[in-house]
Amino acid sequence: MRREEVYGQLAKVNDPELDQPLTELGFIGDVGIDGNTVTVHFRLPTFWCAANFAFMMAADIRERVSELPWVERVDVQLQDHFFGPEINGGVNCGKTFVEAFPLLATDDLEELRETFRVKAFLARQERLLRSLLAMGWLEDAILGVRVGDLPGLPLSGEGTALVERYLAILKERGLAGDATAPAFVRPDGRPIEPLEFRATLARAQCTRLSVEFNSAFCRGLLKTRYGEGDQAMLGSSDRGHPERAFRRLVE
């Protein structure tokens, strides 16, 4: 029960670059529960994975698991990483990024985090736009879609997962409050003008390709490094989750 609760919280932590949950990516290793203390081991595809993203994931793991009312202490253990000890030491003491890396960092990670949320937004939007175009939708009709129309779009299976993911990031950015607002907007909420539609899509495609290319590379490398065993799935409660359908789509 407690284990499932922990996995439920871990499923909310995304790799910021890949925009996918750590549980889906197989980054979560052993999870230990000892009374009110939770120890989470996690591992990344390479020894050199960017330390700033690794720190974000470690900090997010700690924050999410700490939200469970019975948890008193969370111990995060990043394994086999060039800055593993520094990251674990920093996060487990509740330090900020600058506090953990006083000599290497000039600021905290909010700007970087936002940069990658924008990329995630563009990539999610592009996938959905592309599937609508593939179904024969015209640009005008697409730009006419309202936020409130999104859940009812005539998509199925994988398409439904794309809508859910797009809607979730619209909400996260505060762009889903008004059901009559245009659904397809820029990351800051400005509308996409019809004349800019194709150019916007072409640029977003490059962003989506980067994310996917990276994701494919990372999944492959993780498998190469740690084998096929997928510990993250143990006790995972996300069966039937739209992420699964999404994953089939990008694999």
Added chain:
Amino acid sequence: MFKTDAGEELFIIDGHMHLWDASPANQVNKYGAGFIGCFYDYHRNLSPPEYVWEASLFQKYGPERMVKDVFVDGYVDMGIFQPTYLKDFYKNGFNTTEQNSALKQRHPDRFILNGSWDPRDGEAGLDYLESLVQRYRISGVKLYTAEWKGNSKGWKLTDPWAMRHLEKCQQLGVKNIHVHKGPTIWPLNKDAFEVHDVDEVATSFPELNFIIEHCGLPRLEDFCWIATQERNVYGGLAVVMPFIHSRPRYFAEVLANLMWWVGADKLLFASDYAIWHPRWIVDKFMAFEFPEDIRKEFGVALTLDVKKKILGENAARLYGIDINRQKKELAQDAVASMR
């Protein structure tokens, strides 16, 4: 040389290759072990199974093996040695210009020998660059911005001393600047793979060519944007090419984007040997065509002419190689008799 079924010959220049020594005897610390371990995972992950080596061979394979793999079995006519020093990780360096020059001497017409410099060496770095030009007549350098040096964990092309070195390159006629954006660690709160510094130096040094290794991946969108703005920015296809085997659809999408944004005249084939063996990459690339929907959407096709450019002509142009004359030279050399 790759020969098509119709008998047409393609001259092949591998734009990025190494002869490294990453054996435990040469490793300084856990970072040296971690560096080659990471390369080995790249190798195992993306190579067809019959091309996967034992770890010990991968750590150190030696010059004979390299010559056979690349020039005898791998279709490659000429290769560009891209040194990567990493002296904080490996006692004698990972592969230096001086080490590479030994094999270049044995096969002078097969290798293009590139040098390297580090802006953190300051004045001494400028002298070193000059000595490389005098000793080896290099016309290109490979820069690795993620290299550690003492307390420093990386640098940018726009750092004042990097600008001084680029100025010197321009003066000395070292025209081809290969930039490898590894995960740069300074400043740690910024995106480690960012390529925006390329934009600035490409504008400041219009006589230099900037070849961005692995096309800025995983930041393809930034690279494509910069390369459309700057006429002297090129894409090196190391790391991109091997996806042709495991992820042909992604490979097609990425290459179509590169051809559309950057152009087929500005892309250079590279195997990144010994991470990947050029033979299977060339075989698969020659057999490759874009899926119909991609061809339509981007209006690009992988014709024989495009393949010729990517596999050799573009690099030949950058390095001033007359392919017809070079073919004649190579027909007589030691490698030709091994084929």
